[in-house]
Amino acid sequence: MNKKIGLKHIFSKIFIGLMMFFFYLPIVYTVIFSFNSSKSLSKFTGFSFIWYERLFKSNDMMDSIFYTVVIAVLATFISTIVGTITAIGLSKSNKVLRGIVAQINDLPVMNPDIVTAIGLLMFFSSLAIKKGFITLLLAHIMFCIPFVILSVLPKLRSLDPNILDAALDLGCTPIKALIKVIVPQITSGILAGALIAFTMSFDDFVISYFVTGNGVNNISIMIYTMTKRVNPTINVISTLIIAVITIILVIINIAPIIKERKLKMEVKKNEKTS
Amino acid sequence: MKNFRTMVYPYIIWAFIIIVVPMLMIIMYAFTKQGNEVMNIRFTLENFSAFFEDAVFINVLKRSLVIAVLTTVICILLGYPTAYLMAKMKPKSQMLMVFLITLPTWINMLVRTYAWRGILEKNGLINNFLALFGIEPIKMLETTFAVVLGMVYNFIPFMILQIYTSLSKMDQSYIEAADDLGANKIQTFFKVVFPLSLPGVISGITLVFLPAVSSFFIPKLLGGGQFVLIGNVIETQFLTTGNWGFGSAISLIMSIIIILAMYLARYIDKKISAKGGDM
Numbered sequence: 001m002n003k004k005i006g007l008k009h010i011f012s013k014i015f016i017g018l019m020m021f022f023f024y025l026p027i028v029y030t031v032i033f034s035f036n037s038s039k040s041l042s043k044f045t046g047f048s049f050i051w052y053e054r055l056f057k058s059n060d061m062m063d064s065i066f067y068t069v070v071i072a073v074l075a076t077f078i079s080t081i082v083g084t085i086t087a088i089g090l091s092k093s094n095k096v097l098r099g100i101v102a103q104i105n106d107l108p109v110m111n112p113d114i115v116t117a118i119g120l121l122m123f124f125s126s127l128a129i130k131k132g133f134i135t136l137l138l139a140h141i142m143f144c145i146p147f148v149i150l151s152v153l154p155k156l157r158s159l160d161p162n163i164l165d166a167a168l169d170l171g172c173t174p175i176k177a178l179i180k181v182i183v184p185q186i187t188s189g190i191l192a193g194a195l196i197a198f199t200m201s202f203d204d205f206v207i208s209y210f211v212t213g214n215g216v217n218n219i220s221i222m223i224y225t226m227t228k229r230v231n232p233t234i235n236v237i238s239t240l241i242i243a244v245i246t247i248i249l250v251i252i253n254i255a256p257i258i259k260e261r262k263l264k265m266e267v268k269k270n271e272k273t274s
Numbered sequence: 275m276k277n278f279r280t281m282v283y284p285y286i287i288w289a290f291i292i293i294v295v296p297m298l299m300i301i302m303y304a305f306t307k308q309g310n311e312v313m314n315i316r317f318t319l320e321n322f323s324a325f326f327e328d329a330v331f332i333n334v335l336k337r338s339l340v341i342a343v344l345t346t347v348i349c350i351l352l353g354y355p356t357a358y359l360m361a362k363m364k365p366k367s368q369m370l371m372v373f374l375i376t377l378p379t380w381i382n383m384l385v386r387t388y389a390w391r392g393i394l395e396k397n398g399l400i401n402n403f404l405a406l407f408g409i410e411p412i413k414m415l416e417t418t419f420a421v422v423l424g425m426v427y428n429f430i431p432f433m434i435l436q437i438y439t440s441l442s443k444m445d446q447s448y449i450e451a452a453d454d455l456g457a458n459k460i461q462t463f464f465k466v467v468f469p470l471s472l473p474g475v476i477s478g479i480t481l482v483f484l485p486a487v488s489s490f491f492i493p494k495l496l497g498g499g500q501f502v503l504i505g506n507v508i509e510t511q512f513l514t515t516g517n518w519g520f521g522s523a524i525s526l527i528m529s530i531i532i533i534l535a536m537y538l539a540r541y542i543d544k545k546i547s548a549k550g551g552d553m
Contacts, residue, residue, distance in 0.1 A: 019352070019356050020374060023378055024378070026390055026393060026427070027378060030385065030392075041391065042395055042397045042402065085281050091278075097286075101282065101289070107293050107294070112484060112485065112488030112525075112532065113488070114488050114525065118522065119296030122299045122300070122303065123295060202382075205491065223382075223385065224384060224494075234385075242381055245377075245380045
């Protein structure tokens with residue numbers, strides 16, 4: 001009996017191991033070949049930084065990194081503010097209004113990206129808005145706001161409505177009440193929404209690809225257009241993205257654990273002093 | 275209190291203009307003739323008949339559906355055991371596994387898909403590995419295999435996480451009850467665990483099938499220029515040919531197929547859950 005369980009255990013470990021291998025093989029592969037000294041994507045000829053140098057010297061690539069970051073920062077900033085304001089309004093409105101907003105927000109979330117993308121393409125073209133930075137930014141704000149609303153709204157629902165009334169009764173102006181009373185209590189939801197918005201914007205390809213133009217490209221579009229030729233700088237840019245995202249995610253996942261430990265330590269200290 | 279409600283109105287106006295209007299434009303273009311003045315829009319079904327009468331497009335649609343279904347099935351077959359084993363781990367290992375599975379999904383899809391080119395190439399990693407055993411290089415890049423692999427790779431995390439959530443939320447007393455009542459492990463799995471985890475599988479299917487049907491960069495990156503799926507046809511219509519009416523009609527057809535597939539999945543879910551209740 002024991003032998004059988006042991007065998008099963010080993011088998012499941014191997015299965016999980018293979019799945020993790022499948023998940024991380026392309027990522028590790030990309031990182032390794034970004035340091036390759038030759039153009040080959042399959043033979044590692046030696047360690048070098050030449051593709052990193054190439055990347056930093058390539059105007060197109062640096063421009064695309066610049067646009068990606070600027071668009072992501074602006075779209076996150078604007079959609080976080082608008083999304084939070086809308087969510088607060090929604091938490092105080094009736095079911096009908098909430099239903100309408102939920103339905104509209106579902107459209108870009110549930111529809112395939114390509115459908116949203118062609119809709120925007122036709123929309124911007126018929127308004128004769130020049131395709132480029134502005135259209136890209138508007139599109140990103142459009143698909144980011146629903147995610148901010150979705151992550152802020154649950155936090156607002158769990159708030160005690162009396163707190164706001166108390167603030168107003170005590171002479172707070174509505175705006176002051178919002179900033180000083182409500183916002184501090186939903187910060188975690190706002191931050192989560194901002195993070196989702198940022199990564200959605202940073203990673204977006206399909207919608208950006210259809211709505212941009214006039215040489216304004218983000219990293220994803222650069223990769224897509226460069227894949228026709230063998231180009232190891234793609235590996236470099238990929239490695240940089242992987243590094244940035246991994247660092248952010250590790251920090252986000254570890255920060256609460258550290259915070260918890262600190263709290264525990266403080267509680268212990270307080271217990272000792274008292 | 276009423277002051278706060280007005281805070282919603284700007285967004286409603288914005289959302290109507292930038293979300294609803296473009297959707298209405300797709301419908302309008304799909305049903306009207308190109309080149310018309312706005313004032314004399316003429317209703318037509320030409321765009322749809324052009325699609326259904328052309329064997330080329332029908333074949334593309336069929337191929338897209340076959341690949342999406344294949345991707346979904348493989349995602350279930352590989353994702354279910356992964357989620358199942360995860361749910362049985364210690365809480366700390368579970369958290370680590372969720373992190374390890376989520377991490378790649380935050381990295382740009384194009385980046386992850388592009389990486390497979392080097393691995394699948396004629397002189398790539400896999401063929402180099404096979405050469406060690408004296409096996410001739412196999413053509414993998416620019417085949418259906420590569421496209422399905424790319425899709426499974428990109429979309430399986432969603433499947434695993436959905437199934438894992440439904441398995442880890444499951445009330446363990448059901449399993450104990452089945453065990454007490456004399457069911458063996460296989461019976462317990464098929465009569466208790468699997469039916470209870472179906473909602474997770476269904477939402478996993480939604481999250482895999484939808485992007486798999488509409489994806490156009492995975493076939494282009496891993497299938498080569500010759501490998502055309504429905505998403506690639508839409509891309510060409512809008513970015514090369516400039517035929518908005520036809521492109522809108524195709525994306526409308528695709529959306530309808532996706533909606534039908536979703537309803538079918540939900541219907542099956544309900545049927546099976548109802549059957550479980552009878553037993």
